[in-house]
Amino acid sequence: MKIRIGLGSCGIAAGALKVKESVEAEIQKRGLDIEVKDTGCIGMCHAEPLLDVIDDQERVFTYGYVTPEVVLKIFDEHITGQSPVEQYLLAAPEKDYCFMAGQKRVALRNCGVINPENLQDYIEHEGYQALKRVVTEMTPEEVISEIKESGLRGRGGAGFPTWFKWDAARKTPGDIKYIICNADEGDPGAFMDRSLLEGDPHSVLEGMAIAGYAVGAKEGFIYCRAEYPLAIKRAEMAIKQAEERGILGKNIFGSGFDFEISIKQGAGAFVCGEETALIASLEGERGMPRLKPPFPAQSGYWGKPTNINNVETYANVPWILANGGKAFSAMGTEKSPGTKVFALAGKIKRGGLVEVPMGLSLREVIFNIGGGIKGDKQFKAVQLGGPSGGCIPEELLDTPVDYDSINQTGAIMGSGGMVVMDETTCMVDVARFFLEFTQSESCGKCVQCRIGTKRMLEILERICNGEGQEGDTELLQEIALKVKEGSLCGLGQSAPNPVLTTIRYFRDEYEAHIKDKKCPAKQCKSLITFRIDPEKCRGCGTCASKCPAKCITGEKKKPHVINQELCLKCGSCFEACPSKYQAVTVE
Amino acid sequence: MSCTCQCNKQQENDIKKDASSWQSLQELLEQYRGKKGSLVAILQGVQAIYGYLPQQVMDYIASTMKIKPAKIYGVATFYTQFRLQPVGKYHILLCQGTACHVNGSERILTAICEELNIKPNETTSDRLFTLDCVACLGCCSLAPVMMINEQAYGPLTPDKALKIIRDLAASEQQACEGGK
Ligand SMILES: Cc1cc2nc3c(=O)[nH]c(=O)nc-3n(C[C@H](O)[C@H](O)[C@H](O)COP(=O)(O)O)c2cc1C
Ligand code: SF4
Ligand code: SF4
Ligand code: SF4
Ligand code: FES
Numbered sequence: 001m002k003i004r005i006g007l008g009s010c011g012i013a014a015g016a017l018k019v020k021e022s023v024e025a026e027i028q029k030r031g032l033d034i035e036v037k038d039t040g041c042i043g044m045c046h047a048e049p050l051l052d053v054i055d056d057q058e059r060v061f062t063y064g065y066v067t068p069e070v071v072l073k074i075f076d077e078h079i080t081g082q083s084p085v086e087q088y089l090l091a092a093p094e095k096d097y098c099f100m101a102g103q104k105r106v107a108l109r110n111c112g113v114i115n116p117e118n119l120q121d122y123i124e125h126e127g128y129q130a131l132k133r134v135v136t137e138m139t140p141e142e143v144i145s146e147i148k149e150s151g152l153r154g155r156g157g158a159g160f161p162t163w164f165k166w167d168a169a170r171k172t173p174g175d176i177k178y179i180i181c182n183a184d185e186g187d188p189g190a191f192m193d194r195s196l197l198e199g200d201p202h203s204v205l206e207g208m209a210i211a212g213y214a215v216g217a218k219e220g221f222i223y224c225r226a227e228y229p230l231a232i233k234r235a236e237m238a239i240k241q242a243e244e245r246g247i248l249g250k251n252i253f254g255s256g257f258d259f260e261i262s263i264k265q266g267a268g269a270f271v272c273g274e275e276t277a278l279i280a281s282l283e284g285e286r287g288m289p290r291l292k293p294p295f296p297a298q299s300g301y302w303g304k305p306t307n308i309n310n311v312e313t314y315a316n317v318p319w320i321l322a323n324g325g326k327a328f329s330a331m332g333t334e335k336s337p338g339t340k341v342f343a344l345a346g347k348i349k350r351g352g353l354v355e356v357p358m359g360l361s362l363r364e365v366i367f368n369i370g371g372g373i374k375g376d377k378q379f380k381a382v383q384l385g386g387p388s389g390g391c392i393p394e395e396l397l398d399t400p401v402d403y404d405s406i407n408q409t410g411a412i413m414g415s416g417g418m419v420v421m422d423e424t425t426c427m428v429d430v431a432r433f434f435l436e437f438t439q440s441e442s443c444g445k446c447v448q449c450r451i452g453t454k455r456m457l458e459i460l461e462r463i464c465n466g467e468g469q470e471g472d473t474e475l476l477q478e479i480a481l482k483v484k485e486g487s488l489c490g491l492g493q494s495a496p497n498p499v500l501t502t503i504r505y506f507r508d509e510y511e512a513h514i515k516d517k518k519c520p521a522k523q524c525k526s527l528i529t530f531r532i533d534p535e536k537c538r539g540c541g542t543c544a545s546k547c548p549a550k551c552i553t554g555e556k557k558k559p560h561v562i563n564q565e566l567c568l569k570c571g572s573c574f575e576a577c578p579s580k581y582q583a584v585t586v587e
Numbered sequence: 588m589s590c591t592c593q594c595n596k597q598q599e600n601d602i603k604k605d606a607s608s609w610q611s612l613q614e615l616l617e618q619y620r621g622k623k624g625s626l627v628a629i630l631q632g633v634q635a636i637y638g639y640l641p642q643q644v645m646d647y648i649a650s651t652m653k654i655k656p657a658k659i660y661g662v663a664t665f666y667t668q669f670r671l672q673p674v675g676k677y678h679i680l681l682c683q684g685t686a687c688h689v690n691g692s693e694r695i696l697t698a699i700c701e702e703l704n705i706k707p708n709e710t711t712s713d714r715l716f717t718l719d720c721v722a723c724l725g726c727c728s729l730a731p732v733m734m735i736n737e738q739a740y741g742p743l744t745p746d747k748a749l750k751i752i753r754d755l756a757a758s759e760q761q762a763c764e765g766g767k
Pocket of ligand 4: 536
């Protein structure tokens with residue numbers, strides 16, 4: 001019997017380390033012979049901490065929302081008593097968890113299954129088999145043609161065919177070439193790459209080494225954002241273990257092929273996710289994009305041919321070489337083969353990491369896998385592609401998730417962030433939020449991007465503040481066009497997307513802000529007022545104790561009042577007022 | 588070009604006062620001396636030693652590593668990770684990413700600012716807490732999230748966030764009194 005505990009960042013934040021402690025204590029106390037195994041994020045982040053009980057027939061029982069008390073129960077009833085604790089059981093041999101139904105795990109094949117800190121475990125799950133075959137039996141051309149056959153497209157956002165980049169880097173003459181893994185994951189609402197590096201770092205290393213062989217590179221870098229300390233630690237550990245085993249380094253599998261990998265930490269700039277900026281940053285400079293061509297495949301790191309791919313792209317590579325390009329292209333759609341990992345977050349019931357075949361509809365992902373909206377509120381929009389993407393409304397929920405269909409909606413597939421929004425999310429505020437982000441992250445090289453985003457942000461702030469003017473939406477659209485036209489890199493070119501899609505699909509919300517000075521979602525602070533209904537208020541004082549501004553006063557058992565001048569419009573009182581009274585109103 | 592005012596010497600003496608940091612700094616610079624393109628890594632190293640980028644250290648690096656001070660300053664100000672001011676003992680990274688934003692991270696921000704009486708990017712006067720807003724800590728399914736010295740907390744409510752901070756402050760208080 002084994003117990004497996006999910007120790008990704010999300011699990012740890014939810015208290016998985018305490019769970020592990022109590023599991024170990026119980027085993028010791030009861031003198032049991034049970035192996036405890038760490039693993040990465042299995043994707044059910046909403047139910048963290050997660051714990052698997054694996055019995056002697058290798059049957060897996062997954063428990064969610066585990067606390068030290070639940071651990072006790074599991075030991076008493078399941079491990080000693082042989083009957084699973086139904087209350088916390090998410091999945092079991094005869095009980096499928098709907099979150100996993102419809103998923104197909106390729107890039108995430110090992111996440112939540114193996115111990116990411118144990119190379120042996122990866123090897124036992126067919127790890128490094130593909131690399132071995134590649135370097136001992138295949139030519140670089142054969143590798144590239146297998147990738148071509150698979151139809152794999154870059155998972156970092158733009159969806160560029162991977163084989164094409166590899167081929168270009170291969171064909172550029174030069175002795176020294178480089179492989180870069182883009183783990184900058186700048187989209188504020190996405191965590192696929194973090195989970196992959198935390199949960200299965202070796203598959204990324206293996207993919208990079210295969211790319212190195214195909215391209216003719218001996219050195220690779222992982223550029224990882226510094227906000228991911230655990231991912232960096234696990235990747236470093238994996239590199240060290242692979243080197244010690246002789247799987248990375250000189251003369252890999254006796255083939256004569258050398259490949260080394262090191263990690264460079266990003267320093268917190270979204271624009272450094274753009275490939276030319278990333279390279280500038282690796283060279284120790286300010287991370288500013290430059291004009292392409294030349295593409296990195298022609299002239300990249302220190303002017304040498306460089307292949308740069310996203311984490312998830314590399315994680316798919318060993319699977320493709322092990323199972324064949326055909327098996328990969330058999331999944332998904334014709335133009336977007338394979339699977340895609342999404343980070344499902346926002347106002348969703350079951351958030352987490354999901355991997356689905358391309359072509360599944362947004363509705364299936366959000367409602368079948370994600371379980372719909374938190375608190376059974378009304379769905380409003382789903383945001384794809386982060387600051388470069390857009391908001392897709394309810395009427396387009398049947399759009400299949402593939403690169404081309406998503407592009408048609410005005411959003412982009414992006415790297416896989418999928419943030420769900422409900423009736424309480426203000427779409428003008430969302431547009432303002434993203435513009436604030438891109439405006440502050442613009443590197444400042446292009447006038448249109450630097451100043452255009454600033455002007456757009458000012459207009460959006462004005463609208464949210466109730467100072468919107470007739471013609472503001474048209475003005476936004478006009479500037480948006482100029483920013484798109486006059487920007488050098490993807491940041492500026494796509495910065496207007498969140499604004500344009502929200503105007504396109506939620507124009508009525510803009511009008512309500514501008515004409516009626518009302519925020520339909522009741523989010524924009526300048527446009528709402530919190531009041532206490534004296535008829536309903538019982539003077540219980542709960543709201544006053546929760547108010548951060550201490551601006552609610554009143555005698556016990558008498559109606560309370562809010563001092564509007566001091567009110568921060570935080571909404572705490574609204575939430576605090578017991579549901580049997582519902583005395584706080586917002587309008 | 589050499590200057591005669593001895594300012595370099597003075598500067599070096601100032602940094603040397605903290606001997607163990609000086610030692611680490613020397614080791615760091617040795618590691619990267621002569622390696623092109625290491626500026627970002629050097630500054631990350633300096634920040635790991637001092638907790639921020641002291642002006643004098645940047646100037647010292649400029650003179651000993653033969654890098655223009657303007658270039659160092661340019662890189663240091665380009666990246667949000669680099670700080671030109673010291674951080675408090677507890678570094679609060681409050682997520683303002685998309686998932687946290689739609690789940691009400693702004694209310695957490697308001698509550699923390701009121702509690703500590705500081706704005707984002709500032710440090711409390713007792714140097715205990717520094718508050719920074721960041722975009723996505725990668726724990727979006729626990730939104731809203733904050734990270735304090737590499738430990739993530741979520742999902743937060745204003746109350747929960749304040750409790751975590753008050754607990755930390757209280758443990759400091761205790762440690763302090765115990766010390767006396
Ligand atoms: C502003 C900006 C930010 C980007 N951020 C990322 C990122 O965080 N991760 C990533 O893999 N690609 C990012 N990209 C895309 C990269 O430039 C590049 O296309 C990608 O890493 C190529 O890998 P792929 O072909 O495997 O997708 C970004 C692009 C732009 C314009
Ligand atoms: S578009 Fe914006 S981020 Fe990109 S290079 Fe120009 S100014 Fe910099
Ligand atoms: S909205 Fe916030 S600040 Fe205003 S009265 Fe309610 S709790 Fe106090
Ligand atoms: S919580 Fe509600 S009932 Fe209680 S004092 Fe406040 S407004 Fe009145
Ligand atoms: S948006 Fe806050 S952790 Fe991702």
